[in-house]
Amino acid sequence: MSRRLFTVGPVEVFPDTLASMNRAMIVHRGKEYQDLQHRVVEKIRKVLDIDSDVLLAPASASGFLEGCVRSAVETKMAGLSNGSFGDRWQQIGQENGKQVQRLNGEWGKALRAPHIAGKLERDVEAVTLVSNESSTGVLNPVGEIVNAIREQSDALVMVDGVTAVGAVDLKLRKLDLDALVFGSQKALALPPGLAVVCVSDRLMERAAKVKNRGYYLDLVQYKKMADKDLPLTTPPVSLMYGLDYQLDKILREGVQERYARHQRMADMVRGWASKRLGLYAEEGFRSNTITVIKLNGLDFKEFDRRLRQKGFEVSPGYGTVKDVTFRIGHMGDLSERDIQDLLDAMDETMEEMR
Numbered sequence: 001m002s003r004r005l006f007t008v009g010p011v012e013v014f015p016d017t018l019a020s021m022n023r024a025m026i027v028h029r030g031k032e033y034q035d036l037q038h039r040v041v042e043k044i045r046k047v048l049d050i051d052s053d054v055l056l057a058p059a060s061a062s063g064f065l066e067g068c069v070r071s072a073v074e075t076k077m078a079g080l081s082n083g084s085f086g087d088r089w090q091q092i093g094q095e096n097g098k099q100v101q102r103l104n105g106e107w108g109k110a111l112r113a114p115h116i117a118g119k120l121e122r123d124v125e126a127v128t129l130v131s132n133e134s135s136t137g138v139l140n141p142v143g144e145i146v147n148a149i150r151e152q153s154d155a156l157v158m159v160d161g162v163t164a165v166g167a168v169d170l171k172l173r174k175l176d177l178d179a180l181v182f183g184s185q186k187a188l189a190l191p192p193g194l195a196v197v198c199v200s201d202r203l204m205e206r207a208a209k210v211k212n213r214g215y216y217l218d219l220v221q222y223k224k225m226a227d228k229d230l231p232l233t234t235p236p237v238s239l240m241y242g243l244d245y246q247l248d249k250i251l252r253e254g255v256q257e258r259y260a261r262h263q264r265m266a267d268m269v270r271g272w273a274s275k276r277l278g279l280y281a282e283e284g285f286r287s288n289t290i291t292v293i294k295l296n297g298l299d300f301k302e303f304d305r306r307l308r309q310k311g312f313e314v315s316p317g318y319g320t321v322k323d324v325t326f327r328i329g330h331m332g333d334l335s336e337r338d339i340q341d342l343l344d345a346m347d348e349t350m351e352e353m354r
Protein backbone atom coordinates (compact mmCIF):
# COMPACT_ATOMS: atom_id res chain seq x y z
CA MET A 1 0.00 0.00 0.00
CA SER A 2 1.33 3.45 -0.80
CA ARG A 3 1.88 5.79 2.14
CA ARG A 4 1.49 9.52 2.47
CA LEU A 5 4.49 11.11 4.16
CA PHE A 6 3.95 13.37 7.17
CA THR A 7 7.64 13.11 7.83
CA VAL A 8 10.32 15.69 8.56
CA GLY A 9 12.05 15.19 5.22
CA PRO A 10 12.06 13.86 2.66
CA VAL A 11 8.41 14.91 2.60
CA GLU A 12 5.49 13.98 0.36
CA VAL A 13 6.20 14.84 -3.28
CA PHE A 14 3.03 15.24 -5.30
CA PRO A 15 2.53 13.43 -8.64
CA ASP A 16 2.49 16.67 -10.68
CA THR A 17 5.90 17.58 -9.23
CA LEU A 18 7.32 14.14 -9.96
CA ALA A 19 5.94 14.40 -13.51
CA SER A 20 7.61 17.80 -14.00
CA MET A 21 11.00 16.10 -13.67
CA ASN A 22 10.24 13.43 -16.23
CA ARG A 23 11.90 15.25 -19.09
CA ALA A 24 14.63 14.48 -21.58
CA MET A 25 18.12 15.02 -20.22
CA ILE A 26 20.08 18.06 -21.31
CA VAL A 27 23.79 18.75 -21.06
CA HIS A 28 24.70 21.35 -18.45
CA ARG A 29 27.29 23.23 -20.50
CA GLY A 30 24.88 24.93 -22.85
CA LYS A 31 22.33 27.69 -23.25
CA GLU A 32 19.35 25.48 -22.46
CA TYR A 33 20.75 24.60 -19.03
CA GLN A 34 21.95 28.17 -18.39
CA ASP A 35 18.41 29.43 -19.03
CA LEU A 36 17.06 26.87 -16.58
CA GLN A 37 19.53 27.81 -13.80
CA HIS A 38 18.93 31.50 -14.45
CA ARG A 39 15.15 31.07 -14.15
CA VAL A 40 15.47 29.02 -10.96
CA VAL A 41 17.76 31.54 -9.27
CA GLU A 42 15.51 34.48 -10.21
CA LYS A 43 12.48 32.67 -8.79
CA ILE A 44 14.28 31.77 -5.56
CA ARG A 45 15.11 35.44 -5.12
CA LYS A 46 11.49 36.35 -5.75
CA VAL A 47 10.09 33.76 -3.33
CA LEU A 48 12.57 34.68 -0.59
CA ASP A 49 12.52 38.42 -1.31
CA ILE A 50 16.32 38.69 -1.54
CA ASP A 51 18.85 40.05 -4.03
CA SER A 52 21.84 37.99 -2.96
CA ASP A 53 23.74 35.34 -4.89
CA VAL A 54 22.12 31.91 -4.93
CA LEU A 55 24.37 28.86 -5.31
CA LEU A 56 23.13 25.35 -6.10
CA ALA A 57 24.97 22.08 -5.51
CA PRO A 58 24.33 18.39 -6.05
CA ALA A 59 24.32 17.56 -2.34
CA SER A 60 22.02 17.33 0.64
CA ALA A 61 21.79 20.51 2.70
CA SER A 62 24.66 19.39 4.94
CA GLY A 63 26.92 19.80 1.92
CA PHE A 64 26.52 23.56 2.01
CA LEU A 65 26.62 23.66 5.83
CA GLU A 66 30.11 22.25 5.39
CA GLY A 67 30.77 24.44 2.34
CA CYS A 68 30.05 27.53 4.44
CA VAL A 69 32.42 26.46 7.19
CA ARG A 70 35.19 25.47 4.78
CA SER A 71 34.82 28.59 2.64
CA ALA A 72 34.17 31.31 5.21
CA VAL A 73 36.05 30.29 8.37
CA GLU A 74 39.84 30.30 8.50
CA THR A 75 40.37 29.56 12.19
CA LYS A 76 37.50 30.13 14.57
CA MET A 77 33.71 30.06 14.57
CA ALA A 78 30.96 30.07 17.16
CA GLY A 79 28.10 27.59 16.98
CA LEU A 80 24.77 28.30 18.66
CA SER A 81 22.80 25.19 19.49
CA ASN A 82 19.62 24.07 21.18
CA GLY A 83 19.26 20.73 19.40
CA SER A 84 20.81 18.09 17.15
CA PHE A 85 21.16 20.29 14.09
CA GLY A 86 22.82 23.13 16.00
CA ASP A 87 25.20 20.49 17.33
CA ARG A 88 25.77 19.25 13.79
CA TRP A 89 27.09 22.59 12.61
CA GLN A 90 29.45 22.73 15.59
CA GLN A 91 30.62 19.23 14.68
CA ILE A 92 31.19 20.21 11.06
CA GLY A 93 33.41 23.03 12.32
CA GLN A 94 35.33 20.71 14.58
CA GLU A 95 35.77 17.96 11.97
CA ASN A 96 37.14 20.56 9.57
CA GLY A 97 39.77 21.59 12.09
CA LYS A 98 38.21 24.92 13.11
CA GLN A 99 38.14 26.15 16.69
CA VAL A 100 34.51 26.16 17.77
CA GLN A 101 33.11 28.31 20.56
CA ARG A 102 29.99 26.43 21.64
CA LEU A 103 27.06 28.45 22.91
CA ASN A 104 24.39 25.97 23.89
CA GLY A 105 20.85 26.55 25.11
CA GLU A 106 18.33 24.17 26.60
CA TRP A 107 16.63 21.70 24.24
CA GLY A 108 12.95 22.48 23.69
CA LYS A 109 13.50 26.15 24.52
CA ALA A 110 14.25 28.95 22.06
CA LEU A 111 17.67 30.58 21.84
CA ARG A 112 17.26 34.18 22.95
CA ALA A 113 19.42 37.32 22.95
CA PRO A 114 20.77 36.75 26.51
CA HIS A 115 22.30 33.43 25.38
CA ILE A 116 24.54 35.45 23.08
CA ALA A 117 24.77 39.03 24.35
CA GLY A 118 28.37 39.83 25.30
CA LYS A 119 29.37 36.16 25.02
CA LEU A 120 31.02 35.90 21.62
CA GLU A 121 34.79 35.55 21.78
CA ARG A 122 36.60 38.38 20.02
CA ASP A 123 38.24 36.48 17.18
CA VAL A 124 35.17 34.56 16.02
CA GLU A 125 34.89 34.87 12.22
CA ALA A 126 31.41 33.41 11.79
CA VAL A 127 28.46 32.35 13.91
CA THR A 128 26.25 29.41 12.92
CA LEU A 129 22.67 28.87 14.02
CA VAL A 130 19.57 26.91 13.07
CA SER A 131 16.32 28.62 12.28
CA ASN A 132 13.91 25.71 12.71
CA GLU A 133 15.46 23.08 15.00
CA SER A 134 14.06 19.85 13.56
CA SER A 135 14.97 17.68 16.55
CA THR A 136 12.92 19.69 19.07
CA GLY A 137 10.31 21.53 16.97
CA VAL A 138 11.55 24.94 18.11
CA LEU A 139 11.53 27.89 15.72
CA ASN A 140 14.32 30.11 16.99
CA PRO A 141 13.77 33.89 16.80
CA VAL A 142 16.46 34.47 14.19
CA GLY A 143 15.93 38.26 14.05
CA GLU A 144 16.52 38.66 17.77
CA ILE A 145 19.59 36.40 17.66
CA VAL A 146 21.08 38.13 14.63
CA ASN A 147 20.69 41.53 16.33
CA ALA A 148 22.43 40.20 19.44
CA ILE A 149 25.32 38.93 17.31
CA ARG A 150 25.69 42.11 15.27
CA GLU A 151 25.63 44.33 18.38
CA GLN A 152 28.89 42.80 19.56
CA SER A 153 30.68 41.43 16.53
CA ASP A 154 31.25 41.74 12.80
CA ALA A 155 31.31 37.93 12.48
CA LEU A 156 29.47 36.46 9.53
CA VAL A 157 26.02 35.10 10.38
CA MET A 158 25.31 31.73 8.76
CA VAL A 159 21.85 30.25 9.17
CA ASP A 160 20.56 26.72 8.61
CA GLY A 161 17.13 27.34 7.11
CA VAL A 162 16.62 23.71 6.10
CA THR A 163 13.15 23.16 7.58
CA ALA A 164 12.05 26.80 7.49
CA VAL A 165 12.62 28.06 3.94
CA GLY A 166 9.45 27.89 1.85
CA ALA A 167 7.19 27.59 4.90
CA VAL A 168 8.03 30.39 7.30
CA ASP A 169 8.47 34.11 6.69
CA LEU A 170 12.07 34.67 7.78
CA LYS A 171 11.93 38.35 6.72
CA LEU A 172 15.25 37.89 4.96
CA ARG A 173 15.50 41.35 3.43
CA LYS A 174 15.65 42.85 6.89
CA LEU A 175 17.97 40.19 8.32
CA ASP A 176 20.59 40.53 5.59
CA LEU A 177 22.16 37.16 6.50
CA ASP A 178 25.59 36.15 5.23
CA ALA A 179 24.52 32.60 4.43
CA LEU A 180 21.19 30.82 4.36
CA VAL A 181 21.34 27.09 3.62
CA PHE A 182 18.48 24.80 2.63
CA GLY A 183 17.73 21.69 0.58
CA SER A 184 15.17 20.40 -1.88
CA GLN A 185 13.51 17.71 0.26
CA LYS A 186 11.79 19.79 2.94
CA ALA A 187 9.25 22.61 2.50
CA LEU A 188 9.99 22.89 -1.21
CA ALA A 189 8.42 19.42 -1.49
CA LEU A 190 10.92 17.95 -3.94
CA PRO A 191 12.99 14.77 -3.81
CA PRO A 192 16.35 15.04 -1.99
CA GLY A 193 19.61 15.85 -3.74
CA LEU A 194 19.86 19.59 -4.26
CA ALA A 195 21.45 21.98 -1.76
CA VAL A 196 21.01 25.74 -1.94
CA VAL A 197 22.88 28.57 -0.23
CA CYS A 198 22.16 32.29 -0.50
CA VAL A 199 25.33 34.24 0.24
CA SER A 200 26.18 37.86 0.97
CA ASP A 201 28.91 39.89 -0.77
CA ARG A 202 30.56 40.21 2.62
CA LEU A 203 30.88 36.45 2.95
CA MET A 204 32.22 36.11 -0.58
CA GLU A 205 34.85 38.81 0.01
CA ARG A 206 36.07 37.07 3.14
CA ALA A 207 35.92 33.61 1.54
CA ALA A 208 38.28 34.74 -1.22
CA LYS A 209 41.00 35.07 1.47
CA VAL A 210 40.36 31.76 3.25
CA LYS A 211 42.86 28.98 2.59
CA ASN A 212 42.08 25.28 2.01
CA ARG A 213 38.46 25.72 0.98
CA GLY A 214 38.50 22.33 -0.73
CA TYR A 215 37.06 21.83 -4.20
CA TYR A 216 33.58 20.31 -4.25
CA LEU A 217 31.83 22.83 -2.00
CA ASP A 218 34.06 25.85 -2.44
CA LEU A 219 31.66 28.79 -2.50
CA VAL A 220 34.18 30.96 -4.36
CA GLN A 221 34.31 28.55 -7.30
CA TYR A 222 30.53 28.11 -7.20
CA LYS A 223 29.99 31.84 -7.40
CA LYS A 224 32.40 32.23 -10.34
CA MET A 225 30.35 29.69 -12.26
CA ALA A 226 26.97 30.95 -11.02
CA ASP A 227 27.82 34.39 -12.44
CA LYS A 228 27.60 32.66 -15.84
CA ASP A 229 24.47 30.68 -14.85
CA LEU A 230 26.57 27.52 -14.73
CA PRO A 231 27.11 24.80 -12.13
CA LEU A 232 30.55 23.86 -10.79
CA THR A 233 30.10 20.13 -11.41
CA THR A 234 27.39 18.06 -13.08
CA PRO A 235 24.07 19.22 -11.58
CA PRO A 236 20.98 17.10 -10.82
CA VAL A 237 19.22 18.35 -13.95
CA SER A 238 15.93 16.54 -13.21
CA LEU A 239 15.75 18.20 -9.80
CA MET A 240 16.39 21.57 -11.40
CA TYR A 241 13.34 20.98 -13.60
CA GLY A 242 11.39 20.03 -10.49
CA LEU A 243 12.57 23.11 -8.61
CA ASP A 244 11.61 25.36 -11.52
CA TYR A 245 8.13 23.80 -11.40
CA GLN A 246 7.79 24.02 -7.61
CA LEU A 247 8.85 27.67 -7.52
CA ASP A 248 6.12 28.47 -10.05
CA LYS A 249 3.67 26.57 -7.86
CA ILE A 250 4.73 28.58 -4.79
CA LEU A 251 4.42 31.88 -6.66
CA ARG A 252 0.97 30.87 -7.95
CA GLU A 253 -0.21 29.99 -4.45
CA GLY A 254 1.31 33.22 -3.14
CA VAL A 255 4.24 33.19 -0.74
CA GLN A 256 2.28 34.74 2.14
CA GLU A 257 -0.61 32.34 1.59
CA ARG A 258 1.85 29.45 1.68
CA TYR A 259 3.15 30.69 5.04
CA ALA A 260 -0.45 31.08 6.29
CA ARG A 261 -1.29 27.52 5.20
CA HIS A 262 1.70 26.22 7.15
CA GLN A 263 0.49 28.14 10.19
CA ARG A 264 -2.98 26.60 9.89
CA MET A 265 -1.58 23.07 9.46
CA ALA A 266 0.69 23.55 12.48
CA ASP A 267 -2.23 24.84 14.58
CA MET A 268 -4.20 21.71 13.73
CA VAL A 269 -1.39 19.33 14.68
CA ARG A 270 -0.52 21.27 17.83
CA GLY A 271 -4.18 21.29 18.87
CA TRP A 272 -4.34 17.51 18.47
CA ALA A 273 -1.04 16.86 20.24
CA SER A 274 -1.64 19.13 23.21
CA LYS A 275 -4.95 17.39 23.96
CA ARG A 276 -3.69 13.84 23.46
CA LEU A 277 -0.03 13.64 24.51
CA GLY A 278 1.74 16.98 25.04
CA LEU A 279 4.13 19.20 23.10
CA TYR A 280 7.88 19.22 23.55
CA ALA A 281 8.71 22.75 22.38
CA GLU A 282 8.08 25.83 24.49
CA GLU A 283 4.98 27.87 23.73
CA GLY A 284 5.50 30.91 21.53
CA PHE A 285 8.42 29.33 19.64
CA ARG A 286 6.78 26.29 18.10
CA SER A 287 7.70 25.31 14.58
CA ASN A 288 5.19 25.64 11.76
CA THR A 289 6.74 22.74 9.86
CA ILE A 290 7.54 20.10 12.50
CA THR A 291 5.66 19.28 15.68
CA VAL A 292 7.57 17.30 18.28
CA ILE A 293 5.17 15.35 20.47
CA LYS A 294 5.85 13.73 23.82
CA LEU A 295 5.27 9.99 23.76
CA ASN A 296 4.02 9.93 27.34
CA GLY A 297 4.17 6.14 27.39
CA LEU A 298 2.81 5.61 23.87
CA ASP A 299 4.51 2.64 22.18
CA PHE A 300 5.79 4.44 19.07
CA LYS A 301 6.91 1.28 17.29
CA GLU A 302 3.41 -0.17 17.44
CA PHE A 303 1.73 3.18 16.73
CA ASP A 304 3.94 3.65 13.68
CA ARG A 305 3.29 0.09 12.45
CA ARG A 306 -0.46 0.57 12.64
CA LEU A 307 -0.36 4.03 11.06
CA ARG A 308 1.69 2.71 8.13
CA GLN A 309 -0.93 0.01 7.57
CA LYS A 310 -3.48 2.78 7.24
CA GLY A 311 -1.27 4.56 4.68
CA PHE A 312 0.40 7.24 6.82
CA GLU A 313 4.01 7.75 7.84
CA VAL A 314 5.26 10.08 10.57
CA SER A 315 8.81 10.38 11.97
CA PRO A 316 10.42 9.05 15.15
CA GLY A 317 12.14 11.31 17.67
CA TYR A 318 15.69 12.47 16.97
CA GLY A 319 18.85 12.99 18.97
CA THR A 320 18.78 12.85 22.74
CA VAL A 321 14.96 13.06 22.83
CA LYS A 322 14.60 10.14 20.41
CA ASP A 323 13.05 7.79 22.95
CA VAL A 324 10.59 10.22 24.53
CA THR A 325 9.15 12.00 21.47
CA PHE A 326 7.96 11.49 17.91
CA ARG A 327 7.64 14.06 15.14
CA ILE A 328 5.07 15.05 12.57
CA GLY A 329 6.13 16.98 9.49
CA HIS A 330 3.46 19.32 8.12
CA MET A 331 5.19 21.14 5.33
CA GLY A 332 5.45 21.45 1.59
CA ASP A 333 2.37 20.94 -0.52
CA LEU A 334 0.23 19.18 2.11
CA SER A 335 -3.23 20.65 2.73
CA GLU A 336 -5.38 20.98 5.83
CA ARG A 337 -7.44 18.12 4.40
CA ASP A 338 -4.34 15.88 4.41
CA ILE A 339 -3.62 16.89 8.00
CA GLN A 340 -7.19 16.10 9.06
CA ASP A 341 -6.89 12.64 7.46
CA LEU A 342 -3.71 12.03 9.48
CA LEU A 343 -5.24 13.26 12.75
CA ASP A 344 -8.27 10.99 12.23
CA ALA A 345 -6.00 8.02 11.51
CA MET A 346 -3.92 8.77 14.63
CA ASP A 347 -7.07 8.98 16.76
CA GLU A 348 -8.27 5.66 15.40
CA THR A 349 -4.86 4.09 16.06
CA MET A 350 -4.69 5.39 19.63
CA GLU A 351 -8.20 4.05 20.25
CA GLU A 352 -7.13 0.62 18.93
CA MET A 353 -4.11 0.62 21.22
CA ARG A 354 -5.99 1.49 24.41
Ligand SMILES: Cc1ncc(COP(=O)(O)O)c(C=O)c1O
Nearest residue numbers: 060061062085134160162163183
Ligand atom coordinates in the same frame (compact mmCIF):
# COMPACT_ATOMS: atom_id res chain seq x y z
C1 LIG B 1 17.41 21.72 10.57
C2 LIG B 1 18.16 20.75 9.72
N1 LIG B 1 19.41 21.04 9.36
C3 LIG B 1 20.15 20.21 8.61
C4 LIG B 1 19.63 19.02 8.17
C5 LIG B 1 20.46 18.13 7.32
O1 LIG B 1 19.95 18.17 6.03
P1 LIG B 1 20.41 17.11 4.92
O2 LIG B 1 20.00 15.76 5.40
O3 LIG B 1 19.67 17.58 3.70
O4 LIG B 1 21.87 17.23 4.78
C6 LIG B 1 18.33 18.66 8.51
C7 LIG B 1 17.77 17.38 8.09
O5 LIG B 1 16.78 16.91 8.59
C8 LIG B 1 17.57 19.56 9.30
O6 LIG B 1 16.30 19.27 9.65
